[in-house]
Amino acid sequence: MSTTQGxxxxxxxxVTAAIKEEARRQLAREGAAKLSLRAVARELGMVSSALxxxxxxxxxxxxxxxxxxxxxxxxxxxxxxxxxxxxxxVPRWTAVCEAVRGWALAHPHEYALIYGSPVPGYAAxxxxxxxAARVGLVLIGIVRDTHERSGLTELPLPAGLxxxxxxxxxxxxxxxxxxxxxxxxxxxxQLFGLVSFELFGQFNRVVEDREALFRHAATRLAQGxxxx
Amino acid sequence: MSTTQGxxxxxxxxVTAAIKEEARRQLAREGAAKLSLRAVARELGMVSSALxxxxxxxxxxxxxxxxxxxxxxxxxxxxxxxxxxxxxxVPRWTAVCEAVRGWALAHPHEYALIYGSPVPGYAAxxxxxxxAARVGLVLIGIVRDTHERSGLTELPLPAGLxxxxxxxxxxxxxxxxxxxxxxxxxxxxQLFGLVSFELFGQFNRVVEDREALFRHAATRLAQGxxxx
DNA sequence: CACAAAAGAGAGCAGTGCTCTTGCTCTGGA
DNA sequence: TCCAGAGCAAGAGCACTGCTCTCTTTTGTG
Numbered sequence: 001m002s003t004t005q006g007x008x009x010x011x012x013x014x015v016t017a018a019i020k021e022e023a024r025r026q027l028a029r030e031g032a033a034k035l036s037l038r039a040v041a042r043e044l045g046m047v048s049s050a051l052x053x054x055x056x057x058x059x060x061x062x063x064x065x066x067x068x069x070x071x072x073x074x075x076x077x078x079x080x081x082x083x084x085x086x087x088x089x090v091p092r093w094t095a096v097c098e099a100v101r102g103w104a105l106a107h108p109h110e111y112a113l114i115y116g117s118p119v120p121g122y123a124a125x126x127x128x129x130x131x132a133a134r135v136g137l138v139l140i141g142i143v144r145d146t147h148e149r150s151g152l153t154e155l156p157l158p159a160g161l162x163x164x165x166x167x168x169x170x171x172x173x174x175x176x177x178x179x180x181x182x183x184x185x186x187x188x189x190q191l192f193g194l195v196s197f198e199l200f201g202q203f204n205r206v207v208e209d210r211e212a213l214f215r216h217a218a219t220r221l222a223q224g225x226x227x228x
Numbered sequence: 229m230s231t232t233q234g235x236x237x238x239x240x241x242x243v244t245a246a247i248k249e250e251a252r253r254q255l256a257r258e259g260a261a262k263l264s265l266r267a268v269a270r271e272l273g274m275v276s277s278a279l280x281x282x283x284x285x286x287x288x289x290x291x292x293x294x295x296x297x298x299x300x301x302x303x304x305x306x307x308x309x310x311x312x313x314x315x316x317x318v319p320r321w322t323a324v325c326e327a328v329r330g331w332a333l334a335h336p337h338e339y340a341l342i343y344g345s346p347v348p349g350y351a352a353x354x355x356x357x358x359x360a361a362r363v364g365l366v367l368i369g370i371v372r373d374t375h376e377r378s379g380l381t382e383l384p385l386p387a388g389l390x391x392x393x394x395x396x397x398x399x400x401x402x403x404x405x406x407x408x409x410x411x412x413x414x415x416x417x418q419l420f421g422l423v424s425f426e427l428f429g430q431f432n433r434v435v436e437d438r439e440a441l442f443r444h445a446a447t448r449l450a451q452g453x454x455x456x
Numbered sequence: 457c458a459c460a461a462a463a464g465a466g467a468g469c470a471g472t473g474c475t476c477t478t479g480c481t482c483t484g485g486a
Numbered sequence: 487t488c489c490a491g492a493g494c495a496a497g498a499g500c501a502c503t504g505c506t507c508t509c510t511t512t513t514g515t516g
Contacts, residue, residue, distance in 0.1 A: 007513090007514080008462075008463095008513080008514070011463095012462095012463095015463095031345075032345070033261060036502085036503065036504090037503085037504065037505090038502080038503065038504080039503095046464070046465090047464070047465055047466070048503095048504085048505085049464080049465070049466075049467095049505080049506080049507090050463070050464045050465070052504095052505075052506085053462080053463060053464080057504080057505080058503095058504065058505090112345035112346075113345075115424075115428070115430075116344045116345025116428075117259075117260070117340035117341075117344025117345050117428065118340075118428050118429060124429065129433065132430075136434075156448075157444075158443075158444055158447075160440050160443075161437075161440045161441065161443075161444050163437070164435070164436060164437035164440050164441060167436060168434070168435065168436075171434075172434070182441065182444065183448075185431075185434065185435060185441065186422065186441065186444070186445040186448070188425075189418075189421045189422050189424075189425035189426075189430065189431075189445075190417075190418035190421045190422065190445075191421070192421050192424070192425065192430075193417045193418045193419070193420050193421015193422065193424065193425075194414065194417050194418065194421065196343075196417075196420070196421065196424060197416075197417035197420065197421075198417075200343070200344075200345065200346050201346060201352065202343075202360075202417065202420075203413075203417075205357065206364075206396070206399075206400070206413065207392070207396065207413060208392060208395060208396075209389075209391070209392035212388055212389045212392050213389065213392060213410065213413065213414065215386075215388075215389075216385075216386055216389050216410065216414070217414040217418075219386075220384075220411075220414070220452065224448065224452070235482085235483090236482075236483080236493075236494095240493090240494095264471085264472065264473090265472085265473065265474090266471080266472065266473080267471095267472095274495075274496090275495070275496050275497070276472095276473085276474085277474080277475080277476090277495080277496070277497075277498095278494070278495050278496070280473095280474075280475085281493075281494060281495080285473080285474080286472095286473065286474090
């Protein structure tokens with residue numbers, strides 16, 4: 001049973017992987033909008049209808065690529081975190097931020113796929129949630145480490161935001177002060193604002209030395225969440 | 229000359245406007261990716277090829293919509309600025325930020341068109357630059373007013389960023405200190421990071437009371453650029 | 457070995473952006 | 487006033503797309 005069923009299953013896995021690989025190639029070359037099932041099938045020497053045995057629709061294929069992209073980015077962030085395990089909080093934070101930026105610059109179309117306009121009429125299914133959370137968890141982890149070891153600087157929290165801050169804190173990091181979690185969520189989105197503006201061309205004719213600006217802004221974000 | 233040429237010209241203007249109007253309707257309903265020239269033509273009772281007399285390609289039509297969207301958003305920001313002419317710097321700043329967010333929530337697809345993933349193989353032409361700059365100019369204006377009237381708080385500027393900061397300052401606001409301009413550019417992108425995360429679903433299952441979080445984050449951004 | 461499940465092939469449907477040719481209408485100048 | 491040329495609409499057609507349906511081949515298993 002294992003070998004025979006395994007043979008089919010293995011072949012299926014291989015074809016599935018080949019489809020994703022070719023799709024990723026096209027994605028990197030032309031972008032998500034021009035990703036064509038027929039072109040993928042053509043390149044793989046199969047007919048387009050055969051591809052539907054593996055992915056029920058173009059959106060499902062895109063979902064698979066989205067999950068892979070989230071995982072790839074998350075891994076880059078985690079590597080930066082692990083590579084700076086002994087460092088001070090702010091350098092660790094900026095290292096992760098720069099890893100995110102570096103990954104985005106290296107994979108612009110995949111970045112656009114996950115952090116650009118959502119595909120219309122397409123709702124990201126549950127399965128994308130855990131991979132999408134990885135970068136956020138890395139950032140939370142750095143703040144938590146700092147909180148436990150050297151403590152966080154004081155942060156303001158308006159009264160109107162307190163209920164939501166406590167809700168988020170309970171959800172995301174019960175061991176952290178609500179004001180830190182709140183600042184963290186904001187900084188998280190702002191980090192991607194910086195990256196998106198650079199990648200999507202909003203900095204054209206405005207910022208030249210994006211690297212330097214980003215480094216500084218990331219440092220300020222770190223201070224904004226209570227590090228250093 | 230005026231009436232005769234005017235007749236043709238007027239008809240042309242009307243048809244052009246009708247096309248844009250219907251295109252905007254479809255954009256609002258289905259998103260940019262599903263905007264179909266044929267569907268627009270169909271809805272207008274004309275044949276698809278006739279539409280090419282007015283817009284040489286789908287991209288050109290999208291460009292027209294992009295410019296309109298930038299202008300619409302810019303106008304919303306300017307209105308918020310003018311409506312708070314006498315107010316303190318921080319409330320003025322947050323009012324503009326909330327106007328941006330409000331416009332985005334009211335026009336999600338148009339927002340995605342201008343601040344989401346750029347259409348692949350499509351480079352925004354020069355004509356989009358001035359409309360795209362309007363929100364940034366509003367933010368600069370508030371900082372400038374504050375600088376002239378009550379002064380800005382001190383901001384850090386690492387040595388490595390100074391050349392770029394002075395370049396940006398000379399380009400964008402020579403009357404403002406380079407560190408303020410630098411902080412402004414970063415805050416500008418971070419503002420749209422907050423809005424994009426909310427609009428593109430990144431805050432799903434994370435932030436509930438987005439209004440409250442945004443208000444707080446916008447206030448913190450104001451402080452980050454030296455207001456109050 | 458026989459049979460059922462899985463996979464591939466091909467035709468076809470409805471849609472897309474865009475081009476080209478064919479007419480018709482309007483308009484500016486002789 | 488008349489007419490050539492410009493502007494415009496229409497239709498056919500090309501090369502695509504996602505997706506479905508049917509038919510055939512392959513393949514693993516009782």
